[in-house]
Amino acid sequence: MSDFRSGSDVELFEPYDPQAIEPKWQQYWRDQGTYEVDNDDPRPRYYVLCMYPYPSGAAHMGHVRNYTFGDLLTRYRTMSGDAVLSPMGFDSFGLPAENAAIKTGRHPRAFTDERIEQLRSSITRIGGVYDWRREVKSHDPSYMRWTQWIFLQFFENGLAYRKAAPVNWDPIDQTVLANEQVLADGTAERSGAVVEKRDLEQWYFRITDYAQQLLDDLDQVDWPERVVTQQRNWIGRSEGAEFRMGVVTAEGQPVLSAEGSTPLEFSVFTTRPDTAFGMTFCVLAPEHPLVSQIVSEPLRDKVEAFVTLARSTSEIDRLSTDRPLADRGCFTGAFATNPFTGDAVPIYLADYVLATYGTGAVMAVPGEDQRDWDFAGIFDLPIVHTVQRPEGWQGEAFSGDGPHINSPSSELLPPAGDLDLNGLNTVDAKNAAMDWLEASGCGERKVNFRLRDWLLSRQRFWGCPIPIVYCDACGIVPVPLDQLPVLAPDDVEFTPTGQSPLLSHEGFLHTTCPQCGAPARRETDTMDTFVDSSWYYLRFTDPWSEDVPFRQDQLAQWMPVDQYIGGAEHAVLHLMYARFFTKALSDLQVLPADLREPFQRLFTQGMIRLDGAKMSKSKGNLVAPEEIIDTLGADALRLSHLAVKPPEEDVDWEDVGLEGCHRFLMRLWRLAVPGSDLTADLRTGEAQSVDAAIERATHVLIDGISADFDRWSYNVAVAKFMAFLNELYRYVQAPEQAHGPTLQASVDTLLKLLAPACPHMTAELWAARHVEQGDQVLPDAEPAHVHTTAWPVANPELLLQESVTLVVQINGKVRDRIEVAPDADEAACLAAALESDKVRQQLQGAEPHRVIARPPKLVNLLV
RNA sequence: GCCCGGGUGGCGGAAUGGCAGACGCGGCGGAUUCAAAAUCCGCUGUCCUUACGGGCGUGUGGGUUCAAGUCCCACCCCGGGCACCA
Numbered sequence: 001m002s003d004f005r006s007g008s009d010v011e012l013f014e015p016y017d018p019q020a021i022e023p024k025w026q027q028y029w030r031d032q033g034t035y036e037v038d039n040d041d042p043r044p045r046y047y048v049l050c051m052y053p054y055p056s057g058a059a060h061m062g063h064v065r066n067y068t069f070g071d072l073l074t075r076y077r078t079m080s081g082d083a084v085l086s087p088m089g090f091d092s093f094g095l096p097a098e099n100a101a102i103k104t105g106r107h108p109r110a111f112t113d114e115r116i117e118q119l120r121s122s123i124t125r126i127g128g129v130y131d132w133r134r135e136v137k138s139h140d141p142s143y144m145r146w147t148q149w150i151f152l153q154f155f156e157n158g159l160a161y162r163k164a165a166p167v168n169w170d171p172i173d174q175t176v177l178a179n180e181q182v183l184a185d186g187t188a189e190r191s192g193a194v195v196e197k198r199d200l201e202q203w204y205f206r207i208t209d210y211a212q213q214l215l216d217d218l219d220q221v222d223w224p225e226r227v228v229t230q231q232r233n234w235i236g237r238s239e240g241a242e243f244r245m246g247v248v249t250a251e252g253q254p255v256l257s258a259e260g261s262t263p264l265e266f267s268v269f270t271t272r273p274d275t276a277f278g279m280t281f282c283v284l285a286p287e288h289p290l291v292s293q294i295v296s297e298p299l300r301d302k303v304e305a306f307v308t309l310a311r312s313t314s315e316i317d318r319l320s321t322d323r324p325l326a327d328r329g330c331f332t333g334a335f336a337t338n339p340f341t342g343d344a345v346p347i348y349l350a351d352y353v354l355a356t357y358g359t360g361a362v363m364a365v366p367g368e369d370q371r372d373w374d375f376a377g378i379f380d381l382p383i384v385h386t387v388q389r390p391e392g393w394q395g396e397a398f399s400g401d402g403p404h405i406n407s408p409s410s411e412l413l414p415p416a417g418d419l420d421l422n423g424l425n426t427v428d429a430k431n432a433a434m435d436w437l438e439a440s441g442c443g444e445r446k447v448n449f450r451l452r453d454w455l456l457s458r459q460r461f462w463g464c465p466i467p468i469v470y471c472d473a474c475g476i477v478p479v480p481l482d483q484l485p486v487l488a489p490d491d492v493e494f495t496p497t498g499q500s501p502l503l504s505h506e507g508f509l510h511t512t513c514p515q516c517g518a519p520a521r522r523e524t525d526t527m528d529t530f531v532d533s534s535w536y537y538l539r540f541t542d543p544w545s546e547d548v549p550f551r552q553d554q555l556a557q558w559m560p561v562d563q564y565i566g567g568a569e570h571a572v573l574h575l576m577y578a579r580f581f582t583k584a585l586s587d588l589q590v591l592p593a594d595l596r597e598p599f600q601r602l603f604t605q606g607m608i609r610l611d612g613a614k615m616s617k618s619k620g621n622l623v624a625p626e627e628i629i630d631t632l633g634a635d636a637l638r639l640s641h642l643a644v645k646p647p648e649e650d651v652d653w654e655d656v657g658l659e660g661c662h663r664f665l666m667r668l669w670r671l672a673v674p675g676s677d678l679t680a681d682l683r684t685g686e687a688q689s690v691d692a693a694i695e696r697a698t699h700v701l702i703d704g705i706s707a708d709f710d711r712w713s714y715n716v717a718v719a720k721f722m723a724f725l726n727e728l729y730r731y732v733q734a735p736e737q738a739h740g741p742t743l744q745a746s747v748d749t750l751l752k753l754l755a756p757a758c759p760h761m762t763a764e765l766w767a768a769r770h771v772e773q774g775d776q777v778l779p780d781a782e783p784a785h786v787h788t789t790a791w792p793v794a795n796p797e798l799l800l801q802e803s804v805t806l807v808v809q810i811n812g813k814v815r816d817r818i819e820v821a822p823d824a825d826e827a828a829c830l831a832a833a834l835e836s837d838k839v840r841q842q843l844q845g846a847e848p849h850r851v852i853a854r855p856p857k858l859v860n861l862l863v
Numbered sequence: 864g865c866c867c868g869g870g871u872g873g874c875g876g877a878a879u880g881g882c883a884g885a886c887g888c889g890g891c892g893g894a895u896u897c898a899a900a901a902u903c904c905g906c907u908g909u910c911c912u913u914a915c916g917g918g919c920g921u922g923u924g925g926g927u928u929c930a931a932g933u934c935c936c937a938c939c940c941c942g943g944g945c946a947c948c949a
Contacts, residue, residue, distance in 0.1 A: 184946070226867055226944080233866075233945050240949080270949060283949090328947095352947045362949045371947060450948055571944085643887070644875065649868095650942085655875045660887045666902095716877065719886035726886090733903080807882050812930050814882055852929050858881050860929055 013675035014768070016666055018633025021764040026124055028763075034787060035074065035129040039542070039554050041083035047558045048073050049537055049599075051566030051574070052089040052136075055115040056096070059122035061608040061653065062567070064625045067128040068638045069605060069647055069714070070565045074129060075756035076709050079791040085558055086129065087540040089136035090116050093529045095173055095190065098462040102494045108462040109490075112139060122626065127634045127759050134543045138464070138532035143539065145485035146549035147532055148467040150581075152478050153588055154205060155468075160456075162476065164201040166287070166355070167455060174498045175459040176202055178528060179452050180234075180573050197311070203466060203525065204453040207580045211235055211449040213596075214579055223602040224648070230571040236450025240271035241434045242359060243443025245282065245336040247294050248344050255294055255334065266290050266336070269358030269448055273437065274421060274429035276340040277407040278365040278386035280376065283329070283348045286310035287355035294347065296333025303349065306330040310351040325378045328352060338363075339442040340419070340433075341408065350375065358448050366397060373397035384409075387426070401426045454577065456528045461488060461500045463526030471513035471520040480514050486522070500524060533574055534581040537561055537598060538591070549590075556592050560600045568604035575602070603712065606650040623653050635758035636662040642757055643718035664722050665761055668754075671728060672747045672765045678732050682740035691739040692802070694731055697724065698746045699798035705753045706791070714757075721754060744769075748782075755786045762786050808833040809860040810842050824856040833859045 029035060050070040053063060074086040097108035097115075104111075116137065123130075136143050154160035168177045172193035181189045188195050207214075215235045218228050247255040247264040254263040268282060284291060286307045295303045328351050335344035352371070353362055366376035367385040373396045376383055388402045407421035407429070419436045421429040437443035457466065465486045467479035479486055489508050492501035502508055502524040513520040535549070542554040566574075582598040585591045608623075628637045639661040645651050671678050687695070701724050708717035728746060732738040748769070755762040766786035782789050803819040806829055816838040820829060830851060833839055839861070848861035 184944090229867055230944060236945095236948065238948070268949080272949080350947090352949095354948065357948050364949085369949075371949085448948080568943090646876085652875085655888090657875075657887055664887090670902095713877095715875090716886085719877070722886055729903085805882075809881085809930075812881095817882070850929070852881095854881065858930090860881080862929055 013670075013673045013677075016669040016673075016761070018635060018760065019630070022125070022127065022629070022634050022760040025760045025763045026127065029129050029787075030124075030132070034785075035078070035084070035086060036131045036133055037083050037085050039557060043081060043083035045085065045558060046077045046082040046563075047085045047561045048077065048563045049087065049540070049561045049565065051564070051570065052091050052533065052536055053119060054094055054096075055090045055092050055112060055119045057115045057118045057122075059119060059126060059625055061623055061625055063119075063123065064126055064637060065605055065608060065641050065647075065651070066565060066567070067123060067126055068641045069603070069712075071126070071128045071638075071759075072642070072709070072714070072756040073563060073565075075759060075787060076791070079752070079755065079787065079789065081790065085540070086131060087134040087136075087543075088120075088123065088128070088130040088132065089134075089536055089540070090119070090138065091529065091533050091536075092116060092137045092139040093463045093526075093532055095460065095462070098460060098494070101462070102496060102498060105494060107490065107492075109139065112462075125626065125629050125634060127638060129759075134540050136536055136539050136543055138529065138536070139462075141485050141487060142546075143532075143536075144464045144487070146539065147464045147527065147535070148479070148484050148486060149481060149549060150535060150585070150590075151527065151531070152467060152481065152484075153590065154584065155478055157588055159206045159209070159584055160203060161206065162201055162203055164199060166197045167200050167202055169196045169198040169200075171196060173460075174500075176200060176455060176457060178455045178530075180454075180576070202455050203457040204455055205580070207454045207577075208449060208451055210580050210583050211237070211451045212447075213583055214451075214576065217579070217583075217597055221597050221602065222600060224568075224604055227568060227571045227575065227602065227604060231576060234451060234572040234576065238271050238448050238450075240269060240446060240448070241273040241437055241443055242267050242269045242446040243273075243339060243437050245339065245363075247290070247347070248335045248337055250296070250333070250335060250344075252335075252344055258293060264290060264293060266361050267359040267443070268361045268363045269446060270363050272365065272368060272426075272430070273433040274404065274407075274424075274426055275365045275368045275386045276338065276363060276433060277409070277421065278367045278384040279338050279340070279345055279363040280366060280382045280384060281346045281348055281364045281379075282336055283350045283353050283362050283364055283375075284332075285353040285355035285360040286349050286351055288349075288360045291332070291349065294332055294334040299331065299333040303330055303332055306349060310349075313351065325374055329375060329379060331379070339437075339440070346381070348375075348379065356452060357450070368397055368399055370397040370399070386421075404429045454528075454580070456531055457525035458528055459500055459503075459524075460526050461492065461494075461502055463529060464532060465502075465526050466523045468523040469511055469513060469520045470523065471516060471518060473518055474513055474515045474520075477513055477515050477520070483514070488526075500526075502526075530574055530577050534577045535585070537564075537578070538582075538585075552592055555595065559592075559595050560598055563601045563603065564599040565603045565605065567607065569607075571604075575599070603647070605647050606645070609650060609652050628658065632658060632662045633665075633760070635761045636665055639665065639718060639758055642714040645715055647712055647714055660722075661718075664725065665758065667729065668725055668750070669761065669765065671725070671732065672751065672769065674768050678729075679738075679740075679743065681737060682732075682743060683737040684740055687739050687742055689802070690731070690734070690736065691742040694728070694738075694742050694746055696798050696801060697727055698749050699794040700801075702749060702753065702792045702794040703799055706794070709756070718757070721750070721757075724750065749792050751786055752789055752792055755789075759787065804856050806832060806856055807858045808836060808839055809858065810839065810848075811862060812860060815839055815842050820856050822856055826853040826855050829853055829855045829859050833861065 048070055050066050074084050077084045092112050097112045100111050101108045151160055168182050170177050170188045170191055170193050172191040177188055177195065182195050183189055186195055187193060215232065215237055218231060244265045244267050249255060256262065257264055291307060330349045332347045332349060334347045336347050338345055353360065364372040364375065366372040366381065366383045368387055384406055386404055386407050387398055388405050389398050390402060404421040404424050419432065421432055424432060434445050465488055467484060467486045469477045469479060471477050488502060489505055492505055494501055509522055509524065511520055511522050512518065538550045538555065541558040542550045545551060578598050582591065583596055586593060586595050625637060636658060640656045640658045643661055644656045670676055701720060704720050705717050732743060751762045751766050763786050767784065770782065771784045800822050804822050806818045806820045807814055808816040808818060816836045818832050818836060820832055830853060843863060846863045848863050850862040852860040
């Protein structure tokens with residue numbers, strides 16, 4: 001603790017001791033229930049939510065940053081008169097606890113509960129205030145019950161289903177993953193393992209039913225453009241046409257199905273139906289179900305070898321573009337009829353055609369698609385141009401717009417006799433081609449999405465069990481609602497193999513069928529933890545309900561979340577899933593019909609970089625928040641996070657200016673604490689013009705801070721606090737002395753404005769100034785606790801300065817600055833400008849031929 | 864390749880089209896001290912000038928405007944996301 005009194009002086013005032021005051025106020029807010037809010041609160045409602053954390057033990061700097069923003073908003077809105085719902089909970093299922101159990105043999109629940117305890121205490125030490133009565137935990141049976149209930153609602157309504165498909169398998173975490181959890185390079189987002197493809201039967205949520213709504217409703221939320229764009233990309237809507245092509249032999253004879261009755265055909269999806277006259281071959285995915293039926297006998301061995309190879313190639317290799325194209329495709333010996341031309345075109349297989357997108361088959365138009373062009377070059381296939389190249393075109397395939405040609409070509413007498421795209425541009429040709437497809441019955445307009453259904457099963461123990469029973473007689477049977485929650489047993493052993501102990505737990509595995517009573521088998525998979533986090537924000541509105549997951553009237557009161565705060569890394573994971581849950585539950589009439597989006601405003605804060613090149617080893621251990629709280633205190637830590645950068649930007653830890661913030665707090669303490677040397681000798685009596693200037697500056701500050709808080713310009717707000725305190729220091733140290741009432745009112749206002757950012761120190765100083773000196777009760781009878789005072793409102797009359805600086809420019813260059821009255825008009829400003837010595841010197845007697853005046857701030861003279 | 868951000872002092876950054884560099888860090892100087900730390904006060908874009916002053920300056924090149932860090936066009940660089948999606 002530094003000491004700003006000279007050694008021999010007696011102690012005048014209490015030193016700033018964050019270690020003493022911070023725990024005291026944290027206890028006070030908890031005891032008083034200052035930030036508990038009831039559902040019948042008459043004040044206007046505001047729901048602020050930080051993404052609930054995975055309990056990883058003590059808080060790290062990312063938590064500090066996140067919760068500082070959220071907590072500031074909670075306290076600011078509360079002082080502004082709102083009933084603020086600010087809940088906190090824990091996303092407490094997940095692999096770290098299970099991996100720890102595999103290592104130590106300890107049950108994941110014990111591990112998790114311990115970590116929750118640590119994190120809760122850590123969050124409290126940061127100064128975060130929450131309505132802890134509403135705390136929810138994913139692994140709490142009273143929460144799991146409703147997670148399972150929602151699953152069953154989805155199951156009953158066809159939104160949860162089981163299917164066999166090639167899925168992403170993570171060999172390290174030993175579980176399947178959703179597409180969203182696999183990175184573009186084919187590695188797992190969590191474990192970093194190279195993901196394998198396996199054919200498994202798994203549970204899915206039908207999120208694709210909502211693809212269009214998930215896309216459309218992005219217009220209704222107030223979210224960062226970046227996140228909206230990422231969601232749009234992920235949903236990946238594309239418009240085009242789907243049409244059927246009949247399979248024929250090399251001789252042009254239709255190929256019949258195995259039963260011999262129906263001719264084989266398949267569908268292709270294309271976004272460029274206008275170029276269909278240029279199709280010279282088509283390509284199926286190796287996994288396409290028709291492959292084995294259409295392959296010509298001489299090529300069967302070769303094709304089967306190719307399919308086997310493609311299926312066993314890892315995703316990472318299959319997506320790699322540097323493998324030679326010749327190895328990636330294979331001719332089937334079969335042909336298909338292009339309905340536009342009547343021509344038979346060869347059918348190829350290629351591993352880059354994805355079985356899971358569109359129809360798993362594409363038409364290939366090398367003239368207008370570069371990948372098809374490359375493929376045609378390798379396999380020596382013809383190329384037809386269907387769009388006129390622009391003058392001087394040097395490239396290969398041309399995907400731009402232009403008049404269509406060869407559509408049909410002049411020598412061809414097409415089956416599409418009445419279809420002529422020649423001369424049309426792309427848009428018109430597309431429409432004409434699609435009209436023709438629909439009229440002729442060959443195909444139709446079609447919209448495809450990149451978004452796939454959400455694979456939710458996980459082969460893990462520490463997650464919410466899927467409440468399903470398999471019965472030989474009845475099939476897939478949901479566990480009856482009155483038997484929820486299905487809980488995993490406690491007497492489990494975690495083996496080093498990593499396999500879920502549920503698979504080998506006889507007591508859990510064997511049950512009876514709820515429908516027929518026969519012996520049956522339980523589902524051993526648990527749910528993706530993103531299921532838990534897809535609805536927790538709903539439960540916060542009414543976490544006490546025993547008979548329902550939440551109540552419609554409470555939801556209507558609080559939802560949607562007014563301000564959601566979290567990391568941008570959840571742009572397409574959690575945020576997409578939660579939006580889907582809200583829409584689906586609303587359609588199932590579990591949520592209010594008009595609740596279609598869960599999070600009205602989203603703020604994504606930047607990340608803290610600790611390990612960048614800039615971070616030296618010796619500083620590496622400076623980043624534990626608790627160590628900083630132990631020394632400088634939580635208020636300095638919070639303030640430094642606010643000050644360092646705009647909140648949405650990433651932060652290098654070394655840029656966080658703790659010293660400056662700590663110095664500021666020490667200076668404030670010294671000025672505001674009762675008995676300060678700085679305020680020992682204050683002037684009384686009438687206020688003078690210097691005092692009026694301080695009063696005006698105070699109101700300018702009120703105005704500025706309120707605006708900065710509203711627009712999340714926290715770094716600018718901190719700068720204003722510091723500048724204002726500097727001004728007060730100059731004021732109290734000036735020879736003519738500061739005016740007592742003016743100074744104290746300004747300091748009080750400063751304490752209020754700073755209270756959301758630095759809650760402990762402001763509470764302590766406020767109490768010291770207004771409570772502990774019992775004989776000095778505030779004139780306007782303010783509450784004794786700064787956080788329950790009303791947010792100050794600036795007096796508009798005091799926002800006008802006594803004089804303003806008039807900038808005088810000559811030919812756009814600043815030549816002088818003159819103080820003028822704030823209400824000076826154009827004539828007065830011009831007169832003042834022309835009187836200036838500097839201006840006269842510059843003008844040298846010349847007359848300005850034009851004057852631009854923006855009274856009272858600027859005059860520009862043109863000569 | 865496509866889509867988002869972003870390039871301002873030694874550093875982090877500020878600036879409804881109207882004084883570029885607020886505020887902080889760092890640096891320099893002064894006060895205080897036996898001394899140091901802490902504290903308090905001041906200076907701190909750059910070049911020319913003893914000074915008074917003045918020139919130049921927000922990634923590059925153009926443009927609009929009385930006036931551009933801010934708006935428009937073209938380009939360069941950095942960060943992030945997406946990417947064989949037919």
